[in-house]
Amino acid sequence: MYRYDEFDQDFVNQRTAQFTDQVRRRLAGELSEDEFKPLRLMNGLYLQLHAYMLRVAIPYGTLNGRQMRKLADISRKYDKSYGHFTTRQNIQFNWPKLEDTPAILEELAEVEMHAIQTSGNCIRNVTADHFAGAAADEIADPRPYAEILRQWSSLHPEFSFLPRKFKIAITGAPHDRAAVQVHDIGLQLARGEDGNIGFVVFVGGGLGRTPMIGRKVRDFLPEEDLLAYSEAILRVYNRYGRRDNKYKARIKILVHETGLEELKADIEAEFDKIRHGVLRLPDEEVRRIEAYFAPPPLEVLEVDDKGLEDRKASDAAFAQFCAHNLNPHRVPGHTSITISMKPIGGIPGDATDVQMDVIADLAERFAHDEIRISHEQNVILPHVALKDVPAIFDTLVAHGMAEGNAGLITDIIACPGMDYCALATARSIPVAQEISERFGNADRQAEVGELKIKISGCINACGHHHVGHIGILGLEKKGEEFYQITLGGSADEKSSIGKIVGRGFSSEKVVDAIETLVDTYLGLRAGKEETFLDAYRRVGEEPFKEALYGIS
Amino acid sequence: MKVITGNRLLDGEVVWMGENGSWVELLSLAKILHEKNDVADAMALAKKSLDEQVMVDAYEIDVKEEDGRVVPVRLRELIRAAGPTTHPHLGKQARPTLV
Ligand code: SF4
Numbered sequence: 001m002y003r004y005d006e007f008d009q010d011f012v013n014q015r016t017a018q019f020t021d022q023v024r025r026r027l028a029g030e031l032s033e034d035e036f037k038p039l040r041l042m043n044g045l046y047l048q049l050h051a052y053m054l055r056v057a058i059p060y061g062t063l064n065g066r067q068m069r070k071l072a073d074i075s076r077k078y079d080k081s082y083g084h085f086t087t088r089q090n091i092q093f094n095w096p097k098l099e100d101t102p103a104i105l106e107e108l109a110e111v112e113m114h115a116i117q118t119s120g121n122c123i124r125n126v127t128a129d130h131f132a133g134a135a136a137d138e139i140a141d142p143r144p145y146a147e148i149l150r151q152w153s154s155l156h157p158e159f160s161f162l163p164r165k166f167k168i169a170i171t172g173a174p175h176d177r178a179a180v181q182v183h184d185i186g187l188q189l190a191r192g193e194d195g196n197i198g199f200v201v202f203v204g205g206g207l208g209r210t211p212m213i214g215r216k217v218r219d220f221l222p223e224e225d226l227l228a229y230s231e232a233i234l235r236v237y238n239r240y241g242r243r244d245n246k247y248k249a250r251i252k253i254l255v256h257e258t259g260l261e262e263l264k265a266d267i268e269a270e271f272d273k274i275r276h277g278v279l280r281l282p283d284e285e286v287r288r289i290e291a292y293f294a295p296p297p298l299e300v301l302e303v304d305d306k307g308l309e310d311r312k313a314s315d316a317a318f319a320q321f322c323a324h325n326l327n328p329h330r331v332p333g334h335t336s337i338t339i340s341m342k343p344i345g346g347i348p349g350d351a352t353d354v355q356m357d358v359i360a361d362l363a364e365r366f367a368h369d370e371i372r373i374s375h376e377q378n379v380i381l382p383h384v385a386l387k388d389v390p391a392i393f394d395t396l397v398a399h400g401m402a403e404g405n406a407g408l409i410t411d412i413i414a415c416p417g418m419d420y421c422a423l424a425t426a427r428s429i430p431v432a433q434e435i436s437e438r439f440g441n442a443d444r445q446a447e448v449g450e451l452k453i454k455i456s457g458c459i460n461a462c463g464h465h466h467v468g469h470i471g472i473l474g475l476e477k478k479g480e481e482f483y484q485i486t487l488g489g490s491a492d493e494k495s496s497i498g499k500i501v502g503r504g505f506s507s508e509k510v511v512d513a514i515e516t517l518v519d520t521y522l523g524l525r526a527g528k529e530e531t532f533l534d535a536y537r538r539v540g541e542e543p544f545k546e547a548l549y550g551i552s
Numbered sequence: 553m554k555v556i557t558g559n560r561l562l563d564g565e566v567v568w569m570g571e572n573g574s575w576v577e578l579l580s581l582a583k584i585l586h587e588k589n590d591v592a593d594a595m596a597l598a599k600k601s602l603d604e605q606v607m608v609d610a611y612e613i614d615v616k617e618e619d620g621r622v623v624p625v626r627l628r629e630l631i632r633a634a635g636p637t638t639h640p641h642l643g644k645q646a647r648p649t650l651v
Binding site: 418424 | 564625628636643
């Protein structure tokens with residue numbers, strides 16, 4: 001598990017003191033809003049529609065019970081007793097007062113947390129597979145590398161004023177659960193011919209106004225070159241990335257405008273200059289960091305736990321939960337549990353203070369004190385013995401977190417949208433809630449199978465709509481909310497950008513349109529094993545278009 | 553018809569300009585501006601609030617009368633005036649004073 005080293009502790013304390021003074025100066029009139037805004041953003045503090053919003057970093061989505069309990073406590077003390085987990089594996093508080101934020105940051109620092117690099121044109125919180133260190137299909141835990149990247153990028157002087165924000169994601173398994181191909185840099189762990197670890201490197205992926213899938217720039221980058229190569233990419237971007245137009249400033253535009261081959265050559269040339277220098281990663285250092293992430297000692301247990309099987313046979317909701325919310329663990333007799341933060345009709349990613357406390361308790365009692373936040377806005381207990389699943393499930397039921405819908409149609413990603421966000425053009429949460437209610441019946445959603453719906457409240461695409469199997473983008477047209485639907489997006493190892501299916505729908509009609517799409521899929525799928533995405537890829541958009549708009 | 557709105561510096565609270573350049577927490581107490589000149593005068597007062605660290609920002613919005621109440625024209629401003637539509641127990645809509 002990541003922990004502060006002395007440098008971090010010192011630095012975070014200094015930063016908190018600095019921000020405390022900046023807030024004081026702002027309130028005393030020594031700093032104008034124009035001067036203060038970049039400073040508060042560097043500390044994760046935004047101004048939204050109703051209030052300030054504080055975004056707290058959860059590095060690669062990993063935290064422990066004590067940290068989760070602190071988040072619950074902060075929400076109670078300084079906010080309105082809830083928090084919102086985001087698609088960047090962070091948490092946001094929606095109602096803090098400016099005058100309270102220094103105290104909040106101090107409290108966070110007590111548990112080795114902070115809000116640094118959650119905003120601004122810097123390298124943001126590195127995200128990783130939420131099953132890291134646990135998944136059966138994993139080559140290696142990607143978090144040590146995420147941590148190495150975090151240390152390298154934290155306050156990197158050369159990269160504090162990038163043309164635009166910069167996002168890195170990493171996965172340790174061939175099945176990509178971290179959406180690496182839609183990040184500025186995407187890293188996929190691989191084993192070389194000699195059995196050593198390295199990375200497949202993608203550059204220039206991203207969503208937002210101009211969605212693009214990352215282009216592969218390296219089939220295999222040796223472990224020791226991770227930092228030098230990343231630095232080379234950043235240098236090329238920092239030098240050539242456009243600064244004249246913020247909508248064209250991400251590295252994806254540079255890749256697009258320069259062309260892959262030329263850019264690759266630039267990166268390799270830069271890499272060649274620095275690869276033998278200080279950025280070469282010594283093996284001892286990687287192993288030292290790896291030790292922070294040492295897996296908990298897990299005993300090999302029975303794969304067929306009788307208690308669990310009996311309960312499955314007698315309790316349909318529990319069976320549903322086991323069918324969808326358990327991910328295969330590398331140690332027999334164990335599993336990773338997805339705690340769905342998507343109750344039927346609820347708000348994707350919201351957790352109350354009580355729920356956060358309960359999660360902390362469960363992690364400490366049953367899960368070796370490890371918790372993850374997934375980019376799909378759920379909470380994961382990565383290391384759980386199968387025999388403990390019934391007890392955990394019962395506690396989750398008591399606190400409204402036991403929906404067995406992970407990966408199903410009601411496991412929707414939705415950004416805050418116009419209910420909170422100052423940039424929004426339409427609401428997204430109410431659409432998610434209505435879809436969830438429409439399809440909430442357990443049998444119905446199990447019948448539909450895997451289907452990822454993702455909703456954004458504006459073109460910035462925080463809700464990842466471009467890579468939803470069904471994507472929904474909320475826009476404004478003549479003063480009314482209006483929703484554009486895309487089909488065929490995906491954010492795994494076969495990433496694709498969804499295609500707009502046709503004209504958009506009003507807020508009253510959009511959920512009917514989704515139902516039409518789902519019914520169309522059910523009518524044409526080759527069998528239950530053919531998912532919505534597979535079916536769409538097989539038949540194309542025509543049947544869906546026809547169902548929505550009739551024959552043109 | 554217009555009113556001036558913005559967020560208060562200290563707590564981010566949504567407020568509107570009331571009488572004499574004061575800031576009020578309910579839209580129903582906001583001063584309605586009918587003429588261009590009124591808006592310009594109000595914005596000059598608002599500028600003062602920005603300079604005095606009372607407000608973070610201030611801008612004019614369109615409002616209309618509906619069933620005898622003043623309501624914002626745009627949905628964004630309606631939501632600011634009420635609170636998140638997803639959390640009826642939060643924001644101004646939850647206040648007993650809101651009629
Ligand atoms: S997608 Fe737009 S509306 Fe949604 S959170 Fe991002 S900026 Fe706000």
